[in-house]
Amino acid sequence: MNSLLRRIVPLVLLVAVSGCSTVKDATDKVGNWVGLGSSSNTLDSKSFRKSGDAGPAVKYAATLRVLNYVDQRNVGSDPRYLGKITAQSASLSGNALRTDQDVSVIATNAIKRQFDTAGFQVLEGTGASNALFEVSGVIKDLTLNVMNRDNVSISIETTVKEVSTGKVVWSGLVTEKNERFAGVSGDDKKDVMNYLNRELKVVSTKTVEAISESLMATRPELFNLTPGTKPIPGVTVLVAPRVSKTVQPSAPSVPVEAPSAETPTSSYHPHASDTAGLLIVNTTPSRARVYLDDVYYGMTPLRVEADPGVHTISVKLAGYKMVTEKVSVRRGDSTELDLNLER
Secondary structure (H helix, E strand, O other), X not given: OHHHOOOOOOOOOEEEEXXXXXXXXXXXXXXXOEEOOHHHHOOOHHHHOOOOOOOXXXXXXXXXXXXXXXXXXXXXXXXXXXXXXXXXXXXXXXXXEEEOOOHHXXXXXXXXXXXXXXXXEEOOHHHHHHOOEEEEEEEEEEEXXXXXXXXXXXXXXXXXXXXXXXXXXXXXXXXEEEEEOOOOOOEOXXXXXXXXXXXXXXXXXXXXXXXXXXXXXXXXXXXXXOOOOOXXXXXXXXXXXXXXXXXXXXXXXXXXXXXXXXXXXXXXXXXXXXXXXXXXXXXXXXXXXXXXXXXXXXXXXXXEEEOOEEEEEEEEOOOOOOEEEXXXXXXXXXXXXXXXXXX
């Protein structure tokens, strides 16, 4: 089965290019960007692959097919462009940074790798038609600039659909910004490559973790776990599934039913514990949408487990002013918030 085969994400290979046709190594006579030679500017990805890796083990019955992400960056016509070079580098020259393959391929493979690592079955080839969910996405930003302080900016939106119905069950935008001081000697290609791959792993990990939490809440039979959800820092959820009233393991493609305020959504009841607190949000009028740290959790009245600490609660209801409050959640304790909404 393809999902059990070891998937190696191609590591990012970096190529510096010059924007000027007068560079000695350049062969383009009309001033287009050209590579400065593979011997000095291209890294061999084989030298960075771990040996003896048997690959991740499949843990869940949730099967996915991952479509190629679409590159919507504002970088002109070059799908391999990463950013500019304005600082000294030990092994990079020129003024623009590129990859040895399209950025969309690199981002897609990073997401696939993380789904594999998390225990999902990622189906490909002829087996992809049997997947329960389809994953697609858009790359809004993926930039790495080599400067006095290198900086990375990544923004990737992901959408998950139920294959049987075509319904969007989750959609979210993950953003990551980071910068570093590379040192007085400047970057070399390996340092820059590792820096970008590390930040891509942060984004793909947050994406997969957020998707896992949402699917676990509505389809626990695919994960053999108690339903529940938690916010993932850096993830803005655009669409989240509602918890089903009933779980039907024998019919995985049954559409998700919306919960009512009066009927419990499952046998699981959020509660305070040794590791989490219980947050209760009530509004007048009820049925307002509740966002915990910008992540949608459901409608009031709402009971949800939350990590200890200070959280931002936002409440929205059509025709009423949005209310935003700071609330402190304590481990093993309940915190109740009553809000009167104004027009």
